[in-house]
Amino acid sequence: MKTAFVTDSGTGKTVEELAKEGIFSVPLQVSYDNTNYQDLEELSIDRIYELMRDGVMLSTSLPSLGKIEALFEHLKNDGYEQIFAVPICSGLSGTINAMEMCARTVGLAFAYVDCHVTAVVQEYMIKTAKRLHEEGKTIQEIKDVLSRIVDTTDTLLLPNDLQHLKRGGRLTPLAATLGGLLKIKPILKINKETNGKIDVVDKVRTMHKAMDMAIEIMRNEHVDDSYMITVAHADDAVEAEYYMNKIKAAFPNAKHQIIKLVSVVGVHTGRGCQAVQYFKMIQE
Structure with a gap:
């Protein structure tokens, strides 16, 4: 056929x-x-x-x-x-x-x-x-x-702009306001477990702490040398490089790349979001 x-x-x-x-x-x-x-x-x-x-x-x-x-x-x-x-x-x-x-x-x-x-x-x-x-x-x-x-796939999103999520209807106004006041950075995930919907994993105080927690999640999921790890940024290449350096230190032998976050996700997370997507590649 x-x-x-x-x-x-x-x-x-x-x-x-x-x-x-x-x-x-x-x-x-x-x-x-x-x-x-x-x-x-x-x-x-x-x-x-x-x-x-x-x-x-x-x-x-x-x-x-x-x-x-x-x-x-x-x-x-x-x-x-x-x-x-x-x-x-x-x-x-x-x-x-x-x-x-x-x-x-x-x-x-x-x-x-x-x-x-x-x-x-x-x-x-x-x-x-x-x-x-x-x-x-x-x-x-x-x-x-x-x-x-x-x-084997997971995507972790680290949005920087809670107000953007609020305006887009992704957060309640109260949660967005409190998050802004307390400088909370949510860690979001999207994978098979969430049925392809965006869910909250945890909340921390700074973007760099969120990056460290994301790497710890990856370790707990047994990411190894057979994985492709992509950092995708929403208009912030400098922070993406910083994030990737942390990831390379943790998983030096995996395959790595940095890209711009696809528009259909970045539109909803807002500028400054840092995402990491990882999956186990098939051996050809």
Whole structure:
């Protein structure tokens, strides 16, 4: 069965970048001033953080149904019979349901894996799925491998701006006010355990203490040399370098990288957020 591998801009990659890998993608949407823009296509990550520096309140939403259906129609006309999707997780977006509905409307078989996160893991999983398919693995075998990746994945978010979370409806006004007065830094997590929703792990007084606690959480989860560890920052590269140096000292032989926090997360956490995402890589 001819299978198309489909994801979205939660990967942090443009439609064109993923197309070079033979992967199809649809952009999520970022909105302000009553206008929807295509994530990474009409608004770059840098432009999004520039708008946030100017105090513009942004929101995000799933890709337009029209774009999903148009892509799937195009794939069917090209002879594809099945979609295999790794979209942004269901806890953050309704993209999975939208893709499944559009596939049914168009008349394509649909299979997916919920990554329970987004960003680097999402990109790694869709690329791994395509590689395994090319090696002759069945859809069920691919799902089993991706599920093992999900089981080792965690994302810890260290937001710097509680007021932004408050304005975005992610914190109660009282919690945000108290947090601001006491200079509390919440440690948030998103993973399979939280069903892809953002949950609170703990609260500390400073960003650097939050970083130390995040590293301790990673140690308790037995992160080792087989892991990819990504620090993703929301418009604060200096603190990201500081964070990464701490992580490298704790896990010197893991694979490391620093990226900009994907816009569909950074819009909600606010500028200054430092995130760490880690997962066990599959041995090829």
